[in-house]
Amino acid sequence: MIETIYGPNPIQDSGKGGHSNQGTPEGSKGTLPDGTQGQELEPSTKRARSLEHRKENGTGIPVATKPNLSSVSDDPKVSGTPEDPEQLRMNEPHYAGVDPNDETYVSAQYPYVHVEKSEAGHLRVVDDTLGGERLLTQHKTGTLDEYLPNGDKRVRIIGDGYEIIAGQKNIFIGAGGRASREDALNLTVNGNVRQLVKGDYIPEVEGDYYEKVHGSRYTKIGAKGGGGNYEVEIRGNYSAQINEDYKLHVTEDYDLVVDKNRTSIINGKDILGVTEGLSLISTTGNILLSAMKNVAINTNDSAEGTISLKAASNIDTRSTTTTDIxxxxxxxxxSGDQTPTSTNRINLNP
Structure with a gap:
């Protein structure tokens, strides 16, 4: 990776550049003293080559977008799709905080820039140029720590990074932020983790998602008392195993739609209690009620209860032994209109 540092040569351009009356440095792109114009950084790691590729192509680092569950809700709260080509990008700031395409390069103006470079290629820059004040400490591999004129800080590590804090670490970020990794992330917390998100929380997983809980899990939706919705869309199969009890309490309506077949196997008892009406309807097929022993149909109210059997054609009642009515x-x-005829009649042992 080639990293070029621009600025006038303090020896060749002595007396040029500097501060203008308007407070903006004058002059154009120049060079540092001999030996500091260009620094070649050999990309010895995959991360270095990746940083170089993004810098040359200007594509930046992709940032996750919001999912869309429009097939579940007619009015989804979030917008955008994972397939959206207009994906957000996170770009690295320009070197010295200055766009190289600018007509005036507000950085490293003589005599306000102080440069130290070692024989190995390490670099330290203190730039007091008005409007371009910055600090830079850079390793020969390209690892650097830079403070830009607007107060931004840029850190680049060509290799691995380690940070060990024996005590506490407190971080406050006053505006939005972005984070991106190109490899795996392993996070271990030996204590508790508490997250408070006062806005929306939208994770997006392009691969598989595994979750293991060794204890209990508690989820409360609408915790503030105003109520909330829970929507899930599964474009595949859904399997669940519960080794103990399963309890479901619905305070309003419960709707279940199965486009194909439904099979329920209960190895114990099945009790269905309904306080109002119960309808069992087959719109195109049959209803089969079968038991290994007895089948009882009764009404609890002996004064008002009625059992009605109706058929569009025939009713066939049979028993292998005795039938009692x-x-x-x-x-x-x-039979018929209660007037016996050759077609409207009651046959007993015909």
């Missing part, structure tokens, strides 16, 4: 008072059998 008992009426508490009167048993009525009717």
């Amino acid at each position: 008992t009426a508490g008072t009167i048993l009525n059998l009717h």
Whole structure:
């Protein structure tokens, strides 16, 4: 990777540049003293080559976008899709905080720049140029620590980075921020982790997502008391195993739509209690009610309860042994319009 530092030569351009009456340095791009104009940094690691590629192509680092669950909700709260080509990018600041395409290079104006360079190629710069004040400490490999004129700080590490803090570390960020990694991240916390997000929290995983909880897990939606929704879209299969009890309490309506078949296997009892009506309807097929032993259909209210069996064609009632029909008072059998004919009649042992 080639890193070029611009600025007038304090020896060749003595007396040129400097501060203007308007407070803006004059002059154009120049060079540092001999031996400091260009510094060749050999990219010995994959990270160095990646940084060089992004800097040359200006593509920046991709930033995650919000997902879209429009197929679940007609009015999704978030917008944008992971396939959005207009993905946000995070770009590294320009060297010395100055765009090389600017007509005036506000940096390293003689005699306000102080440069130290070692035999190995290490560099230290203290720049007091008005409007371009900065500090730079740079290793020959390209690892650097730079303070830019507007107060920004740029840190680049060509290799691995280590930070050990024996005590506490407190971080406050007054505006939005972005973070990007091109490799795996392993995070170990030996204590508790608490996150407070006062806005939206939108994670996006392009691969698989695994979660392991050794204890219990608690989730509360609408914790502030105003209520909230929970929406899930699964474009594949869903499997769950519960080794103990499963309890579900719905205070409002519960709707379940199955486009194909549904199979329920219960090795114990199945109790369905309904306080109002219960409808079991097959719009195109049959309803089969089968038991290894008894089937009982009854109404608890002996004064008002009615059991009605109706069929568009025939009703077939059979038993292999005895069939008992008992009426508490009167048993009525009717056929047709209650007038016996050759077609409207009741046959007993025909």
